[in-house]
Amino acid sequence: MNKKDLDKIWVIDFGGQYAHLIARRIRELNVYSMIIDPDEISVERIREDTPKAIILSGGPSSIYEENAPKIPRWLLDINIPILGICYGHQLLAYMFGGKVSRGLGEFGRTRVKILDKKDLFKGLGDVLEVWMSHNDYVEKPPPDSEILAVSEDTGYIAAFRIKERKIFGVQFHPEVIHTENGLDILNNFLELSSCKRNWRLEDYLNNVINNIKNTVSDNEKVLCAVSGGVDSTVTASILKKAVGDRLVSVFVNHGLLREGEVEEVSTNLRRIGIEPMYIDASERFLNALRGVSDPEEKRIIIGRIFGEIFKEIISKDPSIKWLAQGTTYPDVIESGRSRRASKIKSHHNVAGLPEDLGLRLIEPLKDLYKDEVRRLGELLGIPREILVRHPFPGPGLAVRIIGEVNEERLSIIRKASRIVEEIIRRHGLYEKVWQAFPVLLKDKWVGIKGDKRSEGYIIVIRIVDSQDGMTADWSRVPYEILDEISRRIISEIREVTMVTYAITSKPPSTIEAE
Structure with a gap:
């Protein structure tokens, strides 16, 4: 099934630390979720994605701050179900005419009393232990709303609904594991949104393989660097299924690996039918890093040398037209490729490579979280001991040594x-x-x-x-x-x-x- 055929949930990210956790929980319920920056909201984007529902995340702002993130008013008038969480809950109350104030704050586990056990709280108990993390609170609910739950200790509004609308706000975080029946609350919201449960990794895998087959011509090869880690191993396995012997896998020893890692990686890759070209470039990398202490500069140098090695390989085989990378969704976000994200640090998959490689890019994992990548690996038959390996950075031990390497x-x-x-x-x-x-x-x-x-x-x-x-x-x-x-x-x-x-x-x- 193509992505355009999936029922989708927008998760509008207001900068909260749990925005991606919300998205992952929705996917656990077999509905495809997308992280959306508030600045990306437009009529055109709505028409393109056709989301079945919208979730507003938490965030560090107060709604009265001058640059606090908001959503356009028209988004509330197009009859799409909306669930606001924490800051999103307060924003909905404010935009519908309620009053938000600074309060005592509630943090950690909190008991809330359920007043209405229909719809959002269908099938749940009278009292739930939930996870709170807020200072501001909804002091006065909007007109034409009904209160669904209150905090036992403070009496604060813990959940409300706009009457005759599928628009809800919850002050707590149903996405975190500390909230009792949190997944049930999200599931009830999906049921109210009439979402089809058609997000399956099996379909994603078949779709990505078919897309690669249809995109890469029969006379073209794909270059893929493998490190033995989960992301690059799953990426190479997908490419192997899609293009067969036209996969050119390369294992570059940059001299920044752990003890015994060259032998372990080579053995693991052979177990899954991948025989990479081995290049020992350790001296080349270490010479280039000599005297360099700045972490960003180290990453850029390592990416640049990888690019130089790739160019040397390409020069010997002009049929190589594509570069495959194991970039995952967190890699993209942390590298600042989302519109609102500030750049924390360059990721080895998205920094330092020269733009003149002349290769087109294949990133089969760029929409997936790490747990989804591991499950994809299981579907591909990759042994468990490979899939449970801890993440290891592309620049290797260089970023675990502060200062010069x-x-x-x-x-x-x-x-x-x-x-x-x-x-x-x-x-x-x-x-x-x-x-x-x-x-x-x-x-x-x-x-x-x-x-x-x-x-x-x-x-x-x-x-x-x-x-x-x-x-x-x-x-x-x-x-x-x-x-x-x-x-x-x-x-x-x-x-x-x-x-x-x-x-x-x-x-x-x-x-x-x-």
Whole structure:
């Protein structure tokens, strides 16, 4: 089924940290969702996408702020079901004539009393425990509205509906797992919107393969860099099915891989029928990175050299007309390719490659979240141990070394990475956490080793829990495991005198250090 044939839900992103989580929850309910920037809303876009319903996300703004994001008034008058969440709830109340005020705030788990168990709360209990995160609240509901739920502690309006309309607001976050029956609430909204449940990854896979077959001519080849990670492996597997032997897969060793990674990647790719061209360019990359400390410059240099290598391959085979990349939806957002997103950092799939490659781009995963990519891999028959690998950045260990990359610092981070992974795996945590890795700082810390004063490097351990990489929380790993990691790093790596643990979530931090 083509995307144009799918029933779609618009998720209008007001800058809230859960906007993409809303979109993922809708897809879990087998309806295709799209993240839409408020600036992208137009009559033409409505006609193009024909959304069956609209969800307004939460956000950090107050509706009375001068530049607070809004939606056009006409969007409320075209008879499309709308659900406002948190800021979206307040915005709907304000636009329909209600009053929004600054209140005491409600954060975390909160009990709400359901006053109307029809429609949005159909089939649910009298009281729900939900997740709140707000300061502003709807003090006075709009005219011609009915209150559906209230907070037990504060009496604040927790949900309302515009009478005779399928327009709802909820102050809490039904998309987060901490909200009791949250998925049921979203499902009830989809039912009220008469959405067809026609978003299936099986259809997406067949569609993307057919699109590639119809787009790439029989005499054209596709170049695809493979790293052994989930995204590039799934991308290469899709291309293999679509173009067969016309896939030119390349495994470039940029000298920034972990211990034993070249052998592991080569073995895993052979298991799924992919025999990549192997290029050892480690010396070339390391020479170019010598003396470079700026993280963005490091990413750009790495992308540029990949581009140079690609150009050399293309020059020897002019039938290569396409470049395939494993860019996912979070990659696109984090690289600032959405209209509202500020550029956080360049992604290795979208930065540094020269525009004069002369290749057209294939990105079969660019509409998918990481969990969907893994499920696609299962459909392709890729072994589980490959699909559960932790994300590893394209620039490799270069972005886990703060400051200059050199042989000494690479040796330190490789040893530390091996120790962290060994311990996490032995304690059965590898598949329970999203990522676990060390970061090498450029600062030094004075210590004592062998009864002598020793000045050594600082290692930061980063272990996070996440579902899609768009948001993440630091993992509450038992102290005993952290202690084991610290003791082994200090005892086995003489250049390190301090090990610390990163306890900042994303946002405000990113997962990777650079």
